[in-house]
Amino acid sequence: INAEYMDIADFERYLREKIKVGNKLNNFGNSVSLERTRTKLTLISDVPFSKRYLKYLSKRYLKKNNLRDWLRVVSVSKDTYELRYFNIANDEDDDDEAES
Numbered sequence: 674i675n676a677e678y679m680d681i682a683d684f685e686r687y688l689r690e691k692i693k694v695g696n697k698l699n700n701f702g703n704s705v706s707l708e709r710t711r712t713k714l715t716l717i718s719d720v721p722f723s724k725r726y727l728k729y730l731s732k733r734y735l736k737k738n739n740l741r742d743w744l745r746v747v748s749v750s751k752d753t754y755e756l757r758y759f760n761i762a763n764d765e766d767d768d769d770e771a772e773s
Contacts, residue, residue, distance in 0.1 A: 679740060679756070685709045687734050688727075694720065728754060 689707060694700040701707070704719045716727065728746050731754065735741040744756045 678743070679738070681709060681712060681714065684734055685714055687737075688714070688716075688730060691730050691733075692716075692726075724748075724752065724754070731756070 685707060689701070690698065692698075692701070692705070692707075694702065694705050705722065706717045708715045708717070716722070728748075731746045732741065735744055735746075735756075743758060745759060747755050747757050749755050
């Protein structure tokens with residue numbers, strides 16, 4: 674994701690504030706860690722952690738910052754999510770072909 678559209682540090686802060694561990698906010702302790710590289714966030718958990726919960730929080734963040742129309746959360750592998758841009762140009766071409 675291009676950094677000019679989304680602030681990765683703000684997204685990291687949002688996740689730190691909203692992720693619940695043991696049904697408590699801000700309860701990371703030694704069991705969960707969140708690390709940020711330039712354009713990538715990595716969540717490492719020693720306790721069971723739902724991938725769906727991370728997707729839910731990511732979608733809430735996008736909605737809150739009015740980015741939900743431009744970005745989507747996509748599962749790339751069993752333990753990885755990516756934020757990708759919607760492919761609007763191809764969608765418009767498909768609509769034109771369908772009308773012909």
